[in-house]
Amino acid sequence: MKRNPGDAAAPSGSEVFLASGLSRRTFLKSLGTSAVTAAAMGAEQVSQGLAQANAERPVGPGAVPVTLTVNGEKKTFRLEPRVTLLEALRGEAGLTGAKEACDRATCGACTVLLDGTPVYACSMLAIEAQGAEITTIEGIAKNGELSALQKAMVDKDGLQCGYCSPGMVMVLTALLRKNPRPTEAEVRHAIAGNLCRCGSYPRIVAAARAASGQSAGTKLTFISSHDHAVA
Ligand code: FES
Ligand code: FES
Numbered sequence: 001m002k003r004n005p006g007d008a009a010a011p012s013g014s015e016v017f018l019a020s021g022l023s024r025r026t027f028l029k030s031l032g033t034s035a036v037t038a039a040a041m042g043a044e045q046v047s048q049g050l051a052q053a054n055a056e057r058p059v060g061p062g063a064v065p066v067t068l069t070v071n072g073e074k075k076t077f078r079l080e081p082r083v084t085l086l087e088a089l090r091g092e093a094g095l096t097g098a099k100e101a102c103d104r105a106t107c108g109a110c111t112v113l114l115d116g117t118p119v120y121a122c123s124m125l126a127i128e129a130q131g132a133e134i135t136t137i138e139g140i141a142k143n144g145e146l147s148a149l150q151k152a153m154v155d156k157d158g159l160q161c162g163y164c165s166p167g168m169v170m171v172l173t174a175l176l177r178k179n180p181r182p183t184e185a186e187v188r189h190a191i192a193g194n195l196c197r198c199g200s201y202p203r204i205v206a207a208a209r210a211a212s213g214q215s216a217g218t219k220l221t222f223i224s225s226h227d228h229a230v231a
Pocket of ligand 1: 099100101102103104105106107108109110111120121122123
């Protein structure tokens with residue numbers, strides 16, 4: 001399921017990351033969420049956990065090695081812990097398919113898959129993505145062959161400026177993997193966190209339906225290039 005704005009971990013200058021990747025705040029937060037949990041863990045376990053969290057070496061704020069598995073390839077970069085996943089992908093890995101638009105978990109242009117789940121790469125730290133399988137739009141076509149969804153996006157004219165398209169393809173790829181024959185309502189729900197400023201929604205929905213071997217659903221009117229010229 002797509003993470004909604006607010007669900008995705010927001011970059012925070014005050015977060016302290018530990019060498020294990022666990023943040024001290026995360027440990028304390030997990031502990032603090034439930035008195036029942038703390039009670040169940042027992043005082044000894046709690047104090048052991050705290051001692052371990054305190055003993056771990058904080059990383060940053062300078063650059064540290066960060067290893068990301070992107071489209072099946074492991075790559076190590078030297079990044080400050082504050083660097084977002086989107087900045088790492090675009091600026092360090094040279095993968096510019098995921099777009100930066102709002103940079104605040106609102107538009108979905110930066111969507112990538114993290115272990116198959118769509119996330120806003122602008123609102124997650126690269127260091128937090130270590131250990132996960134990251135898939136970007138560059139990893140969707142195989143051996144130069146577009147996916148059925150990418151072909152349908154072209155066939156159904158599912159884009160105008162194309163700025164939202166990588167994010168749309170990522171979120172719909174995740175949907176079709178889980179639900180190979182989604183209803184029109186399910187497709188619309190899946191793309192609810194992705195904005196298309198050009199208003200290509202009916203054609204994007206039609207593309208998702210076509211990729212799953214179903215009819216478009218919404219009636220589409222195609223404007224011929226001749227009509228464009230006359231208009
Ligand atoms: S750029 Fe990430 S949600 Fe808009
Ligand atoms: S095609 Fe332009 S923003 Fe969607």
